[in-house]
Amino acid sequence: MGGWLSRLLILIVLALAVLTGPATVWAQGGETGNTPGSGATIHVVQRDENLFRIAMRYGTTVESISAANGITDPRYIAVGQRLLIPNAQPGAPSAETAPGAVVTHIVQPGDSLRTLLHAYSTTAVSLAAANHLTNPARLYVGQEIVINQGAVEAAPIRTLYTVRPGDNLLSLAARYGLRLNQLLSANDLKLPTPLFAGQKLWIPAPDPAPALVDLPYPVTGCTLSPVPAVQGQTVSLHLTTDGPSMLAGTFMNAPLQIATQDGNHHYALIGLHAFTMSGIYPLELAVTQPDGTQTALTLRLMVLDGGYSAETIAIEQQDLLNPTVTEPEWQRIATIMSGFSAQRYFDGLMGLPSAGAITSQFGTRRTYNEGALETFHSGTDFGGGPGTAIIAPARGVIVLAEFLPVRGFTTIIDHGWGVYTGYWHQSEILVAVGDVVTPGQTIGTIGSTGRVTGPHLHWELWVAGVQVDPMQWVRQSFP
Numbered sequence: 001m002g003g004w005l006s007r008l009l010i011l012i013v014l015a016l017a018v019l020t021g022p023a024t025v026w027a028q029g030g031e032t033g034n035t036p037g038s039g040a041t042i043h044v045v046q047r048d049e050n051l052f053r054i055a056m057r058y059g060t061t062v063e064s065i066s067a068a069n070g071i072t073d074p075r076y077i078a079v080g081q082r083l084l085i086p087n088a089q090p091g092a093p094s095a096e097t098a099p100g101a102v103v104t105h106i107v108q109p110g111d112s113l114r115t116l117l118h119a120y121s122t123t124a125v126s127l128a129a130a131n132h133l134t135n136p137a138r139l140y141v142g143q144e145i146v147i148n149q150g151a152v153e154a155a156p157i158r159t160l161y162t163v164r165p166g167d168n169l170l171s172l173a174a175r176y177g178l179r180l181n182q183l184l185s186a187n188d189l190k191l192p193t194p195l196f197a198g199q200k201l202w203i204p205a206p207d208p209a210p211a212l213v214d215l216p217y218p219v220t221g222c223t224l225s226p227v228p229a230v231q232g233q234t235v236s237l238h239l240t241t242d243g244p245s246m247l248a249g250t251f252m253n254a255p256l257q258i259a260t261q262d263g264n265h266h267y268a269l270i271g272l273h274a275f276t277m278s279g280i281y282p283l284e285l286a287v288t289q290p291d292g293t294q295t296a297l298t299l300r301l302m303v304l305d306g307g308y309s310a311e312t313i314a315i316e317q318q319d320l321l322n323p324t325v326t327e328p329e330w331q332r333i334a335t336i337m338s339g340f341s342a343q344r345y346f347d348g349l350m351g352l353p354s355a356g357a358i359t360s361q362f363g364t365r366r367t368y369n370e371g372a373l374e375t376f377h378s379g380t381d382f383g384g385g386p387g388t389a390i391i392a393p394a395r396g397v398i399v400l401a402e403f404l405p406v407r408g409f410t411t412i413i414d415h416g417w418g419v420y421t422g423y424w425h426q427s428e429i430l431v432a433v434g435d436v437v438t439p440g441q442t443i444g445t446i447g448s449t450g451r452v453t454g455p456h457l458h459w460e461l462w463v464a465g466v467q468v469d470p471m472q473w474v475r476q477s478f479p
């Protein structure tokens with residue numbers, strides 16, 4: 001007993017030593033510290049470094065450094081940041097990070113040609129050629145691009161360059177990771193300036209710590225998730241500003257519902273309709289600072305097809321399709337589900353509303369009786385015998401709990417920030433309007449009330465007035 005306990009204690013102490021060990025040997029000034037026995041190396045990020053260059057230096061990959069340090073976006077590393085380098089092998093470039101290695105990158109908000117060239121040490125010519133881009137400046141969020149890493153060497157302090165046929169100032173600036181005005185001022189030039197072959201140009205040293213994100217002040221960060229977006233799914237926007245400000249925006253001609261926390265964290269949840277055509281859509285944002293200064297930011301967002309299947313449904317009760325029966329109930333549901341409560345009740349992943357098997361997915365295209373009318377399945381169906389428990393998947397407030405002709409015994413939960421869930425065809429409702437429900441709480445039972453052919457739960461989720469796939473909220477944490 002005593003020996004077992006002391007061995008366990010030694011193990012815990014050893015584990016703590018490994019976990020905290022590198023902290024005692026933090027290296028300064030770019031030097032590395034090897035922790036004897038642990039195999040861990042600490043690297044302090046220097047000016048003009050990026051994850052690619054650091055990975056190459058230690059013979060490891062951007063992915064493994066990201067994983068070891070909890071880095072979700074490799075563009076965001078800061079000078080002075082301490083990075084744990086797993087399996088460091090200085091001087092042994094790995095196949096993935098060796099110059100010329102090919103990687104793919106999904107374009108994120110704030111990415112531009114300049115930031116990508118710097119982050120991946122590549123050239124505009126190489127990037128354009130690898131992706132058949134006619135205009136590399138027209139990137140869009142969600143675009144997948146192929147990058148030949150390490151196509152450029154780090155530029156020396158200042159070099160004299162001899163202009164070759166076909167060169168222009170923009171292509172030279174991009175090749176050396178410079179802004180156009182840096183190149184102009186280094187050579188006392190003003191636009192328009194035609195270049196001629198043989199002309200000598202100074203190539204200045206690049207910005208010692210160039211920003212890896214192109215966002216206009218006062219925007220300090222912007223993420224969209226998931227990228228690319230998918231029809232019938234939810235997209236989450238999180239924008240941060242330097243100091244308090246107001247955010248407004250529109251997407252597909254609808255104003256965004258925006259929640260602001262601490263004055264500088266702005267969130268919007270966007271519901272993409274199941275019939276949204278795939279393509280690139282502008283997301284228009286406007287930030288207003290307390291002094292009235294306005295800054296506009298337009299993101300070009302890729303929306304992909306959801307790949308939903310199709311089915312034909314035979315219906316004998318023609319009144320189910322009769323708008324005078326369905327329309328008033330639909331209007332009432334849509335009005336409730338299109339609200340916006342400033343308080344957020346949901347937090348992280350949602351649970352499943354039933355232990356039953358999923359019998360029908362969201363998004364399936366439906367035609368009725370071979371007719372021309374095309375709709376889609378607006379929720380996820382769960383099977384289960386009458387009386388099976390229906391469980392609240394997240395915290396929220398009950399805003400509707402009553403019998404409706406088409407949907408039967410119906411409950412709607414308001415989860416805040418424009419997120420609502422609905423539960424149709426119940427045999428019994430166990431909550432009342434105004435109740436605050438908690439995740440895991442039984443709120444009703446599965447039944448076959450309303451217009452249905454058999455007992456099941458139809459679970460619906462609305463975001464900003466749009467029916468979206470509820471199962472995405474079980475897999476992805478929001479906001």
Ligand SMILES: [Zn+2]
Nearest residue numbers: 379380381458
């Ligand atoms: Zn259904």
